Amino acid sequence: MTGERLNAAIARLRAHLKGELGRRVVWLTDGRRDAFGDVSTVAALVTVLGREHYAERRKSYPVRSWRDLSRVLTQELLGAPATLTVIGPVIDDRREVAFFALSPAMVGQLGRTLWVVPESLALCATLPAQRVAIVERHGLRYFLASSGVSQIAGGAVRTAALFAMAAGLDSEQETLALGEQDANMRLLQGLRRLPAGAWARLLRPGLSLDPGLAWRPLGTLAAAGLAAYLVLGSVYLSVTQTLRERELKSLGPEVATLLDSQRRVEKLSGEQRAIATVLSDRHLTYPLWRVAARAWQKGASIAGVALVDGRVTLRGTAPVATDVLGALAADPGVADARFAAPVRQSGVREEFVITLKLTGKGNDG
Amino acid sequence: MGSRNAWLLGVAAVLALLRFVVLPWGHTQADAHEGLQVLTQRLDRSVGVTQNRAAILSTRTQLETAAAAARSRFPSPPSAEAFRLDSQRRIGAIVSTSGLKLALFDWTLEGKLADAGLGYGRARFQVEGPLRDIARVHGELEGSLPFLAVREVQLNVMNAAPGLDDTHATLTMVADLFFLAEANR
Numbered sequence: 001m002t003g004e005r006l007n008a009a010i011a012r013l014r015a016h017l018k019g020e021l022g023r024r025v026v027w028l029t030d031g032r033r034d035a036f037g038d039v040s041t042v043a044a045l046v047t048v049l050g051r052e053h054y055a056e057r058r059k060s061y062p063v064r065s066w067r068d069l070s071r072v073l074t075q076e077l078l079g080a081p082a083t084l085t086v087i088g089p090v091i092d093d094r095r096e097v098a099f100f101a102l103s104p105a106m107v108g109q110l111g112r113t114l115w116v117v118p119e120s121l122a123l124c125a126t127l128p129a130q131r132v133a134i135v136e137r138h139g140l141r142y143f144l145a146s147s148g149v150s151q152i153a154g155g156a157v158r159t160a161a162l163f164a165m166a167a168g169l170d171s172e173q174e175t176l177a178l179g180e181q182d183a184n185m186r187l188l189q190g191l192r193r194l195p196a197g198a199w200a201r202l203l204r205p206g207l208s209l210d211p212g213l214a215w216r217p218l219g220t221l222a223a224a225g226l227a228a229y230l231v232l233g234s235v236y237l238s239v240t241q242t243l244r245e246r247e248l249k250s251l252g253p254e255v256a257t258l259l260d261s262q263r264r265v266e267k268l269s270g271e272q273r274a275i276a277t278v279l280s281d282r283h284l285t286y287p288l289w290r291v292a293a294r295a296w297q298k299g300a301s302i303a304g305v306a307l308v309d310g311r312v313t314l315r316g317t318a319p320v321a322t323d324v325l326g327a328l329a330a331d332p333g334v335a336d337a338r339f340a341a342p343v344r345q346s347g348v349r350e351e352f353v354i355t356l357k358l359t360g361k362g363n364d365g
Numbered sequence: 366m367g368s369r370n371a372w373l374l375g376v377a378a379v380l381a382l383l384r385f386v387v388l389p390w391g392h393t394q395a396d397a398h399e400g401l402q403v404l405t406q407r408l409d410r411s412v413g414v415t416q417n418r419a420a421i422l423s424t425r426t427q428l429e430t431a432a433a434a435a436r437s438r439f440p441s442p443p444s445a446e447a448f449r450l451d452s453q454r455r456i457g458a459i460v461s462t463s464g465l466k467l468a469l470f471d472w473t474l475e476g477k478l479a480d481a482g483l484g485y486g487r488a489r490f491q492v493e494g495p496l497r498d499i500a501r502v503h504g505e506l507e508g509s510l511p512f513l514a515v516r517e518v519q520l521n522v523m524n525a526a527p528g529l530d531d532t533h534a535t536l537t538m539v540a541d542l543f544f545l546a547e548a549n550r
Contacts, residue, residue, distance in 0.1 A: 230390050237397040244404045251411050258414040261425050268428035274481030275435045278543065282514035286504040293529075301525035307518040316525060 021045070026113070027187060028053065028106070029138045037184050043112040048187055051119045051135070051142050053106040054084070056150060057099045064090050066197060073097065082107045084116060086198045098148060115202050120150035122190035123183060131173060132164045137180035144178075145169055287333055287358055288312050294331055298323045301349075307358075313340060314354045321352035328354060332361045438511040439483060441545040445475060448544045449486050456490060456506065463502045465494035468535070477546055484546040487516070489539045496522055496534040503536060512543045 022035035023042060029050035034040040063069040066087055073085050081101055088096040100118045110116060120142075127133055127146040134153075135142050141153040143163035157163050161171040178186065248255075285307055291314065292302050300318035307313075318324045321343045329337040337356035344351045414421060442448035453470055460467045467490060474487035492502060499520070506513060517539040522532055 226387065230387070230394070233394050234390070234397075237394060237401055241397065241401050241404065244401070244408050248404070248408050248411060251415055254418075255411045255415060258418055258421060259410065261421050262410075262414050265421060265425050265428060268425070268432050270480055271482050272428065272432060272435065274478060275432075275483070278478065278481055278483065278514075279435075284507050285515040285518050286500075286507050288518065289500050289503065296527045296529075299527050301527055302520075303522055303525045305518070305520040307515075 022188070025188065025191065027119070027184070028109070029119075029140070031138075033184075035184070035188055037181075045113070046115045046117055046191060047110055047113040048117050048119050048122055048191075049100075049102070049106070049110075050138070050140070051150060051152065052140050054100040054102050054118055056118070056120065057101070058096055058149070059099065060094050060096045062094050064093055064095070066095070069095055069097070070201070084118060084202055086121060086201050110204075113204055115199065116204055117191065117194070117202050119183075119187075120144055121148060121198070122187050122194065123178070124148045124150070125190040125193040126186040127176065130169055131176060132160050132167070132169055133176035133178050134160050135178045135183055137178075137183050283310065283358070283360065285358075287360075291328060291331065291334060291356070291358070294327045295324050298327050300324045300352075310357060312356050312358060314356070315352075317346060317349040317351050319349060321350040321354075324352060325354055328356060333359055335359045436482075436545055439543050439545050440512060444547075445484055445486065445544070448484075448542075449475075452486070452488070452510075452542050455510065456488075459505055459509065460492050460502055463494070463498045463505070465492050465498050465502055467491070468493045469537075473539075478543075479546075482546050483543045485541045485543045487539065487541050489537070492536045492538075494534070495531040497529045497531060499534050499536045500529055503538075506538075506540075510542070513540050514543070515540045 023040065024045040025035040025048065026040050026042075026044040026046070027033045027035070027048045027050065029052070032040050034042075061069055061072065063072060069087055073087075077083050077085070081104060083102065084100040086098045086100075088098070098121070100121075102116075123133070123135065124144055124146055127144065129146050131146050133144045135144055142150055143153060143157065143160055144150045145164070145167040147167065147169075149167045151157055151163055151166070157166060160175040164171040164173065164175075288305055288307055291312060292305060295302055295314060295316065295318070298318055298320070300316050302314060302316040304315040305312065314328075316324075321339070325337060325339065328334050335357045337354060339352060340355040341353040440448060440451070442451060449472055456470070457467050469489070469491035471489045472486050473489050475485065477484045492499060503518075507515060515538055517537075519537040520534060521537075522534045524532055526532060
């Protein structure tokens with residue numbers, strides 16, 4: 001239920017925004033109409049300039065950079081009559097520029113607007129590739145190619161076939177006929193398909209950021225959104241804080257004691273683990289005397305015993321050193337017993353150095 | 366010109382509003398959010414301990430008993446200096462009672478094990494005398510001082526012969542001696 005309401009609200013909002021946008025797109029032909037065909041007097045975001053109000057020409061430049069070409073055009077049009085330009089894509093290291101020279105009478109009638117878009121530019125974006133259209137509306141008839149080239153019917157070019165031939169297209173292809181309503185419908189579609197570069201070039205130069213234009217509702221909307229966010233955020237935080245505090249109080253005074261007990265439990269657990277580590281690191285070393293006793297049983301004389309890092313080194317002499325090593329290796333409390341140096345004969349006895357590890361097993365015996 | 370001034374005044378008002386109202390408000394909200402997070406964690410913990418009341422109390426009792434038992438093997442001196450003096454005296458007494466000579470005693474290191482609540486000193490000492498008595502003292506030191514952990518042992522025997530006899534020997538030991546740190550008494 002909530003989802004349906006939300007979808008309905010979103011749909012209403014979209015319709016409202018579409019309506020607002022449609023009213024801010026003005027088509028300037030023999031009159032001033034909005035995107036729905038109604039007569040309009042409001043300030044426009046986009047003014048679509050009727051084909052009868054400009055002359056069109058094209059020129060190719062050997063410049064790849066869009067920015068550099070923009071600078072070139074600025075210089076080239078310095079002091080020239082009001083002209084809109086649109087820079088095309090790079091083809092063979094060149095860019096084609098479309099010039100739309102506005103009729104001087106029309107410049108004064110544009111009024112307040114952010115963008116001025118030539119009608120033929122918007123409509124050609126809706127045509128299929130390699131096609132020609134005949135546009136007939138408000139008493140004007142002109143030909144339009146999908147490449148963007150357009151020409152008012154008259155003079156040598158009176159038919160779509162001739163126009164197609166002049167534009168380098170197949171003259172036998174079927175021509176699209178666009179009436180007033182068709183053209184009106186296609187305008188918004190065409191505007192949506194214009195590339196960002198075209199919008200950048202068609203931004204009306206010298207435009208002032210008049211707060212009375214579209215900025216006021218936008219500013220109001222942003223300010224209202226910000227205020228709503230701050231107020232709702234504060235209310236949420238305040239209410240949640242109060243609820244949590246109430247919930248905490250309802251748990252009773254024993255909570256503090258229990259929290260203290262829990263902290264104590266955590267501390268004691270940690271301490272227990274640490275003490276256990278200390279105790280487990282404590283290895284009794286007196287069992288090394290049992291090792292010495294095993295050696296003595298084999299007639300060994302021990303001159304020195306060292307225990308470092310858990311490893312015992314036994315130095316001494318015996319009638320047969322290997323007997324001593326064998327006895328030690330057989331002890332369950334001994335591991336890794338081996339000679340650490342060559343056994344040497346010293347008179348009737350053998351000198352040995354044996355290293356081993358105490359395992360801690362068999363300490364009771 | 367009038368419209369331009371109004372526009373500039375409007376921009377100034379918006380900037381002032383952002384600086385003196387919106388930003389402080391936002392900071393206050395951020396502080397309140399942090400406070401709420403802390404409160405929520407406290408609440409979660411409080412609910413948790415209330416639900417586990419019995420388990421927490423019984424665990425605490427068990428751990429305190431176990432900790433007291435574990436601590437009882439370590440001495441609880443008034444200070445580290447007093448512990449060192451007392452330990453040196455006890456080791457000296459064990460050695461002299463056996464008729465041996467404590468030829469060297471040196472404290473080489475001291476430190477703390479904060480997690481365990483223990484302090485320790487590392488001592489290096491040398492005992493001289495008959496081999497038979499040295500073996501007995503070694504066992505007695507480890508058996509009667511449960512807070513002593515031997516790290517290194519070095520035994521040198523003069524004129525060695527098979528078996529425990531009265532041959533003169535020197536036993537050098539490095540050992541850590543642990544005690545309860547002040548905070549844990």
